Amino acid sequence: MDFFVSTGTECAADRLAGATKLWLFLDYDGTLAEFAPTPDHVLPDPDLIGILAKLAAAARIQTAIVSGRRLEHIRRLIPVPGIILAGTYGVEVQTPEGETINRLDYGKIRPSLNQIKPDWERLILNREGFYLEDKGWSLAIHARYASEIESDRILETAGKAAARIVESGTFRLLGGHRFLELSPLLANKGRAVEYLLEKYPFPDALPVYVGDDDKDEEAFELINQEGGVSILVAKDVRRSKADLRIRTTDAVREWLKIIAN
Numbered sequence: 001m002d003f004f005v006s007t008g009t010e011c012a013a014d015r016l017a018g019a020t021k022l023w024l025f026l027d028y029d030g031t032l033a034e035f036a037p038t039p040d041h042v043l044p045d046p047d048l049i050g051i052l053a054k055l056a057a058a059a060r061i062q063t064a065i066v067s068g069r070r071l072e073h074i075r076r077l078i079p080v081p082g083i084i085l086a087g088t089y090g091v092e093v094q095t096p097e098g099e100t101i102n103r104l105d106y107g108k109i110r111p112s113l114n115q116i117k118p119d120w121e122r123l124i125l126n127r128e129g130f131y132l133e134d135k136g137w138s139l140a141i142h143a144r145y146a147s148e149i150e151s152d153r154i155l156e157t158a159g160k161a162a163a164r165i166v167e168s169g170t171f172r173l174l175g176g177h178r179f180l181e182l183s184p185l186l187a188n189k190g191r192a193v194e195y196l197l198e199k200y201p202f203p204d205a206l207p208v209y210v211g212d213d214d215k216d217e218e219a220f221e222l223i224n225q226e227g228g229v230s231i232l233v234a235k236d237v238r239r240s241k242a243d244l245r246i247r248t249t250d251a252v253r254e255w256l257k258i259i260a261n
Helices: 012-018 046-057 071-077 106-124 148-161 189-199 214-225 249-260
Strands: 022-026 061-066 084-087 092-094 100-102 131-134 139-142 171-174 179-184 206-211 229-233 244-246
Touching: 012 206, 012 229, 012 244, 022 189, 046 061, 046 249, 061 189, 071 084, 071 092, 084 189, 092 189, 106 131, 106 139, 106 148, 106 179, 139 148, 148 179, 189 206, 189 214, 206 214, 214 229, 244 249
Parallel strands: 022 061, 022 206, 061 084, 206 229, 229 244
Antiparallel strands: 084 092, 092 100, 131 139, 139 179, 171 179
């Protein structure tokens, strides 16, 4: 398939091209759409909604969006009936029928986040390029627009401040490019994919996961274990567990248009 560059086994592209049914898992930011100025910048994209509506109508494809965004955001971005939505890395799920499943007890998760939130707010107060996102189930500091030296220092300090909560055994810290997030252990895209595969079996379908960052690597690993195909969205070559690489979000959309028809 001309869209893809092989990064793993040579047969992955052939298996993808030859599949008669697909169980398709898609990240959102950096995969289906370019990153927004802030995570709270939520503007539905009519072109993308049209593509996903065609996928939802395709009998040979079952589709889920697995995102680090909160479910509330994903619902607004993708108002497409029939598509499964997994927010906060799979902690909260919208079923194909539109019902919500919370896979954790919010009342047991939130008090720990309330403890650390004031510390993180003070840490980034009046600092240019920093943004604190409260997802309800998790807290994230974004420093994409801060200087590299300052972002490294602030995120390291934030991680140390959250250490006592991580040591409780219920939470973990997620990293990334100028990014730090305190989230429940269940906030894991690999575990989210495992849960969805079990809850919504699609016999004889090839599982496929498409994503762009380190949080997607956990899903790549799970998909590989299930005999599926994992696809990294990245312009340049980098180390990844993915079988294939596709260069841009535009290329992802063009590929989805083809398989939806």
